[in-house]
Amino acid sequence: MGKSILVIEDDKEIRQTLVDxxxxxxxxxxxxxxxxxxxxLLNEVSELPCLIIVDLMMxxxxxxxxxxxxxxxxxxxxxxxxxxxxxxxxxxxxLTAGYxxxxxxxxxxxxxxxxxxxxCG
Amino acid sequence: xxxxxxxxxxxxDSVRDYGIFLIDPEGFIVSWNTGAERINGxxxxxxxxxxxxxxxxxxxxxRNHPQNELEIAAKEGRYEEEGWRxxxxxxxxxxxxxxxxxxxKNNHLVGFAKVTRDLSERKxxxxxxxxxxxxxxxxxxxxxxxxxxxxxADGTVATWNEGARRIKGYEPNEIIGKYFAIFYPExxxxxxxxxxxxxxxxxxxxxxxxxxxxxxxxxxxWASVLITAIRNDHGKxxxxxxxxxxxxxxxxAEDLLKMAYANLEKRVEERTQQLIETNKQLQEAVRVxxxxxxxxxxxxxxxxxxxxxxxxxxxxxxxxxxxxNFNDERVKRMSQTCERSxxxxxxxxxxxxxxxxxNLGKLSLTYETFDLVELIxxxxxxxxxEIVSTGSTVTLENEKTVIGTFDHIRLEQVFANLLQxxxxxxxxxxxxxxxxxxxxxxxxxxxxxxxxxxxxxxxRIFKRFERIxxxxxIGGLGLGLFITRQIVEAHGGSIAVDSKPGMGTTFTVRIPLxxxxx
Numbered sequence: 001m002g003k004s005i006l007v008i009e010d011d012k013e014i015r016q017t018l019v020d021x022x023x024x025x026x027x028x029x030x031x032x033x034x035x036x037x038x039x040x041l042l043n044e045v046s047e048l049p050c051l052i053i054v055d056l057m058m059x060x061x062x063x064x065x066x067x068x069x070x071x072x073x074x075x076x077x078x079x080x081x082x083x084x085x086x087x088x089x090x091x092x093x094x095l096t097a098g099y100x101x102x103x104x105x106x107x108x109x110x111x112x113x114x115x116x117x118x119x120c121g
Numbered sequence: 122x123x124x125x126x127x128x129x130x131x132x133x134d135s136v137r138d139y140g141i142f143l144i145d146p147e148g149f150i151v152s153w154n155t156g157a158e159r160i161n162g163x164x165x166x167x168x169x170x171x172x173x174x175x176x177x178x179x180x181x182x183x184r185n186h187p188q189n190e191l192e193i194a195a196k197e198g199r200y201e202e203e204g205w206r207x208x209x210x211x212x213x214x215x216x217x218x219x220x221x222x223x224x225x226k227n228n229h230l231v232g233f234a235k236v237t238r239d240l241s242e243r244k245x246x247x248x249x250x251x252x253x254x255x256x257x258x259x260x261x262x263x264x265x266x267x268x269x270x271x272x273x274a275d276g277t278v279a280t281w282n283e284g285a286r287r288i289k290g291y292e293p294n295e296i297i298g299k300y301f302a303i304f305y306p307e308x309x310x311x312x313x314x315x316x317x318x319x320x321x322x323x324x325x326x327x328x329x330x331x332x333x334x335x336x337x338x339x340x341x342x343w344a345s346v347l348i349t350a351i352r353n354d355h356g357k358x359x360x361x362x363x364x365x366x367x368x369x370x371x372x373x374a375e376d377l378l379k380m381a382y383a384n385l386e387k388r389v390e391e392r393t394q395q396l397i398e399t400n401k402q403l404q405e406a407v408r409v410x411x412x413x414x415x416x417x418x419x420x421x422x423x424x425x426x427x428x429x430x431x432x433x434x435x436x437x438x439x440x441x442x443x444x445x446n447f448n449d450e451r452v453k454r455m456s457q458t459c460e461r462s463x464x465x466x467x468x469x470x471x472x473x474x475x476x477x478x479x480n481l482g483k484l485s486l487t488y489e490t491f492d493l494v495e496l497i498x499x500x501x502x503x504x505x506x507e508i509v510s511t512g513s514t515v516t517l518e519n520e521k522t523v524i525g526t527f528d529h530i531r532l533e534q535v536f537a538n539l540l541q542x543x544x545x546x547x548x549x550x551x552x553x554x555x556x557x558x559x560x561x562x563x564x565x566x567x568x569x570x571x572x573x574x575x576x577x578x579x580x581r582i583f584k585r586f587e588r589i590x591x592x593x594x595i596g597g598l599g600l601g602l603f604i605t606r607q608i609v610e611a612h613g614g615s616i617a618v619d620s621k622p623g624m625g626t627t628f629t630v631r632i633p634l635x636x637x638x639x
Contacts, residue, residue: 012510013458013465017427020454021434057419086422088415106426109433 003120004028004049008038008066009084010058014105018053021109027120035061039069039076048079050120053103056085056093064097071098080119140237143223144173146230148191160216160239162209173235176206178213194220195230203240215244268365271351274358276301276319288344288367290337301363304334306341322348323358331372334365343372409585413599417473420598424465431455431462472600476585479607486528486611488636493523493532493563494556500536501554504544512549513569515540519556523563525634531608532632538601539567539628545597546626547571562614562631570625579618613637 005027009015015031022029030045032038035058042048052070056063063083071077083094086105094102103115133141133154140157144150149172153165161168161176168175174187181187181204194200200220205213217238223231261269261282268285270278277300281293289296289304296303302315309315309332322328327349334344345366353359435455438447478484501508501515508515543552547569555566574582583606585599609616614632 011423011426013424013427013462016454017430017434017458020451021430024434024438086419086426088418105422106429109430109437112430 004030004045004047005116005120006038006041006049006052007031008033008035008052008058008063009055010034011055014055021112022116025113025116027116034058035063035066035069038066042070042076042079048075050080051116052079052081053084054081054099056083056087056090063099064093067097067099082115138238140235140239142235143232144191144235145232146191146195148172148174148187148233151232157237160208160214160237161206167209176237178205178207181205190218190220191233194233195222198222206237214239214241216240266366268363270363270365272301272319272348272361272363274360276315276361279360285365288336288342288365289334295337304365306333306335309333318346318348319361322350322361326350331368342367343369413585417469417598420469421466424462424469427458428462428466431458469598472598472604475604475607476600479604484607484611486531488526489529490524490526491529493525493527493565494519494521496529496533497536497554497556497565500533500540504537504540507541507544511544511547513544513547513552515543515552515554517554517556519554520558523556523558523634525563525632526636527612527632528608531611535605535608535630536565538605539565539630542601542628543567543569543571543626550625558634559631561634563634565630565632566627567630568625568627573622573624573626574618574620575622579620582618583616611637 003026005022007015007018007022007029009018009031010033015033019029019031030041030049032041035054037060038052038054039061054063054066061069063085067081067083070079070081080101081099083090083097083099083102084105084107085093085102087093090102090104101115103112136154136156137159138156139154140160141154142150142157143152150169153163153168157168158164172187174182177187190200190202198221201218203215203217206216206218208214217240219236221234221236223234225231261280264282264284265287266284267282268288269282270285271280273279277298278296281291281296285296286292300315302310305315318328318330327347329348330344330346332344332346333341334346335341345368347364349362349364350358351360351362435452475484497517497519501517540552540554548571550570552570553566553568555564555568557564583602585603606616609630609632612632614630614637616631617629618626619629620626
């Protein structure tokens with residue numbers, strides 16, 4: 001897997017900031033506004049990302065729905081995916097939706113980079 | 122013959138229960154027996170030769186009663202009476218006296234035989250019985266609160282007391298001899314209640330009842346009735362005693378009490394329902410509050426997320442100032458993001474403060490006169506960046522000016538809110554804003570062609586902390602339309618929604634052009 005990261009987040013400010021700070025770290029970053037666009041991007045890219053960061057609450061297809069679709073595909077389900085939300089019950093939401101890891105908003109950059117380094121080097 | 126006379130004399134002498142003695146034609150005592158001694162107290166030797174008037178009360182002697190007795194006996198062959206007599210010791214006793222004249226063969230009066238019985242004991246018990254009957258009768262008659270009457274075996278009235286007169290209104294002479302059905306309501310009489318009661322009393326000894334009875338004047342009273350059969354020594358029913366009480370007041374009090382009790386039960390039931398309902402509402406209020414707190418914390422964290430990342434990123438860049446990413450474009454984006462995040466936080470806090478002001482009734486308006494068209498144009502300019510990013514276009518259809526007196530800051534808030542809603546739920550489709558005057562009102566329409574609102578949600582969206590359930594993935598505190606309506610109504614205006622799911626939404630605001638005072 002390459003060094004690209006997929007960010008799926010409906011809030012424009014958060015999405016752009018994630019793109020900026022991850023690019024600053026040298027990753028190639030794709031971004032999508034909702035789960036549906038995210039799935040579309042996964043189908044389009046030539047090389048799968050090393051990490052997907054998914055917001056929980058989004059219109060059209062939310063974080064729960066995205067994960068459901070993602071794990072239907074053996075190929076996509078192999079990509080490490082973390083849930084990213086300000087929701088108070090994020091740990092439980094992550095568990096029931098089948099995420100192995102979650103990040104609570106707001107996040108420290110150090111914490112973010114620890115995760116990206118763990119999965120993407 | 123002599124022997125027989127002697128035997129007879131001995132017999133007379135030995136009789137103890139009767140005083141038997143002979144007196145001569147003038148009334149002097151000639152013989153005396155044991156019974157006379159026992160009854161009168163004199164021994165034979167004390168009394169023989171005395172005039173028999175010594176046994177009489179002085180007043181009887183004075184009126185010559187003893188002599189009269191002898192004359193009647195002589196004339197009629199017998200004299201009998203009951204009367205007071207005197208003993209030797211001066212005490213009185215009630216006696217039965219029989220005097221028979223004794224005549225010889227020539228019908229010549231030779232004396233009198235006098236038989237005396239002491240009836241004192243009988244007299245006393247008779248007297249007692251008479252007194253007790255008199256007392257009973259007086260008591261019976263005098264009872265005022267109870268009707269105590271006797272019925273003959275055929276149900277006709279035999280006796281009547283004061284209580285019966287008071288309760289039923291009849292004088293004794295009006296009612297004695299009348300059939301007792303006269304006291305019953307017509308319907309009871311027709312049903313044979315009277316006969317049934319007497320039959321029941323005859324068979325079981327008594328009949329007890331509570332029910333309506335009729336007075337002489339036709340009015341009814343609620344009676345407690347007890348009928349008891351009276352039997353002779355052979356067990357035959359010879360009549361009935363009937364005790365009646367007027368318990369109308371008691372009945373009325375009981376009825377009132379029953380009604381009050383039923384009413385109380387009903388009120389308790391109602392109150393319980395109210396409490397259950399209130400409890401439900403309170404639980405719902407708690408749920409809404411908890412949900413709001415969860416939404417509010419989510420909403421506040423959202424702008425904090427880029428703010429924190431941007432600032433940390435900036436700090437990192439400052440540390441390694443040689444970073445190639447540290448260029449003007451990047452710094453510009455950083456500061457813009459920070460600025461917008463701070464504005465968002467600020468606006469969220471403003472909304473929270475507004476709600477708290479409204480709750481405390483402290484939403485006050487500062488009136489000034491200005492053109493609403495100009496305000497709308499300013500807002501559209503300010504939101505241009507946001508409009509473009511949603512992909513929608515906004516068309517303004519307006520009269521040249523709509524000038525009136527309003528709170529500038531508050532109406533700016535209203536229009537910005539409605540525009541933001543149209544952008545948020547407008548699905549990127551064209552939006553129309555229309556503003557015009559009608560009568561003395563400014564009319565503003567915000568029309569989008571977006572997801573729309575189901576009919577059943579049209580009222581709820583204006584409530585505090587409410588958003589449409591299906592749209593929980595779209596951010597917002599759920600306070601915007603609540604605050605909007607409060608501001609519009611404070612101006613004396615109104616806001617209405619017209620929407621169908623999938624067909625878009627139109628909000629119409631009507632605000633009076635002149636200052637509203639209530």
